[in-house]
Amino acid sequence: MRVHNFSAGPAVLPEQVLKEVQENLVDFKGNGLSVMEMSHRSSQYIEIIESARARILKIMGLGDDYVALFLQGGASTQFFMIPLNFCDDKKVANYIDTGAWSTKAIKEAKILGKNLHIAATSQDKEFTYIPKTWQLSDNPAYLHITTNNTIRGTEWKIDPDVPSDVPLIADMSSNFLSRPLEFSKYDLIYGGAQKNIGPAGVTFVIIKKAMLDKINPNLPTMMNYNTHVSKDSMFNTPPTFSIYVLGEVLKWIEGNGGLPGMQKINEEKADSIYDVIDDSDFYRGTVVKEDRSFMNIPFRLPTEELEKKFVSEAITNKMFNLKGHRSVGGCRASVYNSLPMSSARALAKFMIDFEKANK
Numbered sequence: 001m002r003v004h005n006f007s008a009g010p011a012v013l014p015e016q017v018l019k020e021v022q023e024n025l026v027d028f029k030g031n032g033l034s035v036m037e038m039s040h041r042s043s044q045y046i047e048i049i050e051s052a053r054a055r056i057l058k059i060m061g062l063g064d065d066y067v068a069l070f071l072q073g074g075a076s077t078q079f080f081m082i083p084l085n086f087c088d089d090k091k092v093a094n095y096i097d098t099g100a101w102s103t104k105a106i107k108e109a110k111i112l113g114k115n116l117h118i119a120a121t122s123q124d125k126e127f128t129y130i131p132k133t134w135q136l137s138d139n140p141a142y143l144h145i146t147t148n149n150t151i152r153g154t155e156w157k158i159d160p161d162v163p164s165d166v167p168l169i170a171d172m173s174s175n176f177l178s179r180p181l182e183f184s185k186y187d188l189i190y191g192g193a194q195k196n197i198g199p200a201g202v203t204f205v206i207i208k209k210a211m212l213d214k215i216n217p218n219l220p221t222m223m224n225y226n227t228h229v230s231k232d233s234m235f236n237t238p239p240t241f242s243i244y245v246l247g248e249v250l251k252w253i254e255g256n257g258g259l260p261g262m263q264k265i266n267e268e269k270a271d272s273i274y275d276v277i278d279d280s281d282f283y284r285g286t287v288v289k290e291d292r293s294f295m296n297i298p299f300r301l302p303t304e305e306l307e308k309k310f311v312s313e314a315i316t317n318k319m320f321n322l323k324g325h326r327s328v329g330g331c332r333a334s335v336y337n338s339l340p341m342s343s344a345r346a347l348a349k350f351m352i353d354f355e356k357a358n359k
């Protein structure tokens with residue numbers, strides 16, 4: 001029996017996708033070999049990667065002025081590839097710091113010695129909100145935001161407006177494809193697949209083609225986005241199996257109403273847990289309500305002892321991975337796309353029962 005999996009990442013995948021993968025694991029659709037054993041240059045594999053690249057843009061509603069890449073090294077590698085490619089000595093890398101991952105992205109630009117400007121930060125209140133205003137520097141190379149803070153549980157509810165000559169770049173690792181966004185406002189979108197759209201090992205990068213002319217030509221081959229664009233994301237061996245599973249998750253998203261469908265169920269799941277928190281003086285939310293994430297729900301109990309007890313009793317009840325990130329403590333429920341409604345309902349009920357028993 002499968003457990004209720006509230007992991008922040010690598011996270012739950014749709015059971016239907018796992019079964020499809022299982023059915024085709026040893027002999028992929030009558031080809032007589034596994035996807036893992038295929039040459040990445042074979043026609044069977046090219047069909048897999050090309051349909052995933054096309055499908056991701058289709059789901060986002062983007063046309064052929066964008067290109068989708070599947071790279072390696074995680075979102076963490078994008079933290080330095082972005083300033084390497086797009087920020088020369090005359091320009092300034094602009095960031096909005098909403099904590100944890102955006103702080104790490106900023107650190108990489110700093111290591112590279114880039115001119116740096118923090119356009120806004122919510123550090124004053126321990127990153128418990130999303131800044132509503134920001135101030136760009138002169139000569140901005142780009143503005144970088146993190147659309148969902150996986151650790152703190154804050155999420156941008158708007159797609160920020162920037163002047164048309166300023167590229168908008170977003171780390172969407174933990175809320176990508178969770179609801180419709182104005183994706184065409186963004187010039188580069190990236191993230192690790194392992195939170196919301198697939199297994200670990202593959203990094204999605206969606207780039208507006210107009211960005212490709214701005215790339216620093218003097219980079220190691222693998223670090224240059226143009227290398228990967230010109231070779232259709234196949235300059236070297238891609239993470240073939242992870243891309244295949246990601247492609248199956250994309251089909252599952254399409255089959256479940258696309259992004260409007262994801263939004264509907266994601267809001268229902270998140271609301272069912274936020275409602276318990278709001279109706280109780282036992283559980284306490286940790287961020288301002290208007291910026292609460294639909295994906296990661298951190299909460300505290302009256303004492304750390306009760307938090308420990310909560311997490312361990314949850315496991316007995318087949319609810320896994322409810323411990324908060326080690327940097328902030330407390331509890332956290334991640335309710336990504338693939339988490340079934342029944343898991344969110346089970347947690348909400350467990351929270352109510354636990355409160356009654358321990359108040």
Ligand SMILES: *Cc1c(COP(=O)(O)O)cnc(C)c1O
Binds near residue numbers: 077
């Ligand atoms: C998990 C996470 C990362 C790090 O991703 P890796 O693929 O492990 O490098 C970066 N940004 C955000 C918002 C994340 O949630």
